[in-house]
Amino acid sequence: MDLLHLWFAIASLFIIAILVSRHDHVRSSIRRELKHEITHYSPLDNKDASIDPYHIEPLLDFNWRTSPPLKFRNFKPKYHLTMGKSSFLTSVLPRTNPSLTAPTGLTNTTFSELIQIDSNYLSRLSLRKQIIRDHHEIAIQAHPSITPAVNELYIWLVSTYLPTRFPTLFILSPTSLHNTVTSLSLALTPPSDPVKTLEILGENLDEDFLLLLPSEDGDGYKLQGYVTCFPAGFNTLEKFGKKLRDIHAPVPGYKAKLEKSMDRFFERLEVGKVVLRSNWSITTHERLYAVGGGNHLYEGEVPDDEVTFLRCERQTLHRLPESKALVFAFKTYMYPIREIKEERMGEELAMAIDGLKEGSVPEMMFYKRGVVWGEAVKEFLRN
Numbered sequence: 001m002d003l004l005h006l007w008f009a010i011a012s013l014f015i016i017a018i019l020v021s022r023h024d025h026v027r028s029s030i031r032r033e034l035k036h037e038i039t040h041y042s043p044l045d046n047k048d049a050s051i052d053p054y055h056i057e058p059l060l061d062f063n064w065r066t067s068p069p070l071k072f073r074n075f076k077p078k079y080h081l082t083m084g085k086s087s088f089l090t091s092v093l094p095r096t097n098p099s100l101t102a103p104t105g106l107t108n109t110t111f112s113e114l115i116q117i118d119s120n121y122l123s124r125l126s127l128r129k130q131i132i133r134d135h136h137e138i139a140i141q142a143h144p145s146i147t148p149a150v151n152e153l154y155i156w157l158v159s160t161y162l163p164t165r166f167p168t169l170f171i172l173s174p175t176s177l178h179n180t181v182t183s184l185s186l187a188l189t190p191p192s193d194p195v196k197t198l199e200i201l202g203e204n205l206d207e208d209f210l211l212l213l214p215s216e217d218g219d220g221y222k223l224q225g226y227v228t229c230f231p232a233g234f235n236t237l238e239k240f241g242k243k244l245r246d247i248h249a250p251v252p253g254y255k256a257k258l259e260k261s262m263d264r265f266f267e268r269l270e271v272g273k274v275v276l277r278s279n280w281s282i283t284t285h286e287r288l289y290a291v292g293g294g295n296h297l298y299e300g301e302v303p304d305d306e307v308t309f310l311r312c313e314r315q316t317l318h319r320l321p322e323s324k325a326l327v328f329a330f331k332t333y334m335y336p337i338r339e340i341k342e343e344r345m346g347e348e349l350a351m352a353i354d355g356l357k358e359g360s361v362p363e364m365m366f367y368k369r370g371v372v373w374g375e376a377v378k379e380f381l382r383n
Helices: 002-037 121-134 144-165 194-204 259-268 337-342 346-355 370-382
Strands: 107-109 140-142 170-172 176-179 184-187 208-214 221-227 274-283 309-319 326-336
Touching (some): 140 144, 144 170, 144 176, 144 208, 184 194, 194 221, 221 259, 274 370, 309 337, 326 337, 337 370, 346 370
Antiparallel strands (some): 107 274, 140 221, 176 184, 208 326, 309 326
16 A cells, blocks of 8 residues: 555656646746747847847836826927927926936937836826727727737737836736736737727826828828827827828928928837927816817906916837837826916916917917917916
8 A cells, every 4th residue: 555655646746747847838838929929029138228228127116106297397488399309408307306307309218218107097097998988989099000010019018018117016927917006907918909909008008109100102101090098189080090291280380390300200210219208288177188179268367277287298209120110109297387386487487388489480379279378377377
């Protein structure tokens, strides 16, 4: 009997070893499969962003609840429509840390800085889900041609970027990515429908994404897929399928001053490079989903400082390595103008409002609806 028991024990250990080995083999196969799908995104051995642009610097002690939103104060005395490189003339984020700055013109950044998460994360996700549900056709569109690019972006974000950059928020397993904030798990493989894939991104990141492909005629880039929950005064559905120059046709001075240089820049943007810029506007309502604008003030009316905001977008642009699609992403920030006044920057913002009509494109004052709210907001800021 002792020999029989010994034989059974040895046999059991052998079977367990086979099962463990098989499990490890399957797990490795899954990772190899994912790695194959994101080959060009995989980091090199050298953990230096200057050598490996796809190196992601982990935020090991990141706490989203105690991370305030970035603070942009990117207005200037005169508004010039230009693609010029940022000189970092504006202060930002937060003001207690003057080493942090916000570019108004184009500047280079790293893939580590691609996605921002802060204390608004959970409330923003709740709002984004509501907008996607209530305004689905406007919020999300995808042409079949953009499917490979959407899948490429999704796989890299879910399998590599998020668990590497935010390890306290996202935990990677062989089959899914667990979000510790929402308690939801995301499949590592994207759905077959790119619209569904964009839904997942739109409901789990406080970032809007627009994906562009070269036009069929080889002349410029076209918007072929997007998820935008927080459009600022425009209907993204009306831009869908249009070339970059047609999307920007309503912008004063764009054709004369920016069209050719923008087309060249988009064409020449290299894989592995990320550029960053920010913008600003004034809104007299608190809606993040602002299709059609709605900055309605009447003569003599003073804006309600509780619902009048400085609205800024942090915008990034990069090219996907496999599909070569361009990914334009932006995160929206809203600051009550009373906050600007309390920081004693009211005069600077008032000068910037005047500067809309004193820069290279005076029509920008009308385009940004400054003729509607300008005088009332300046009076509030200066009193």
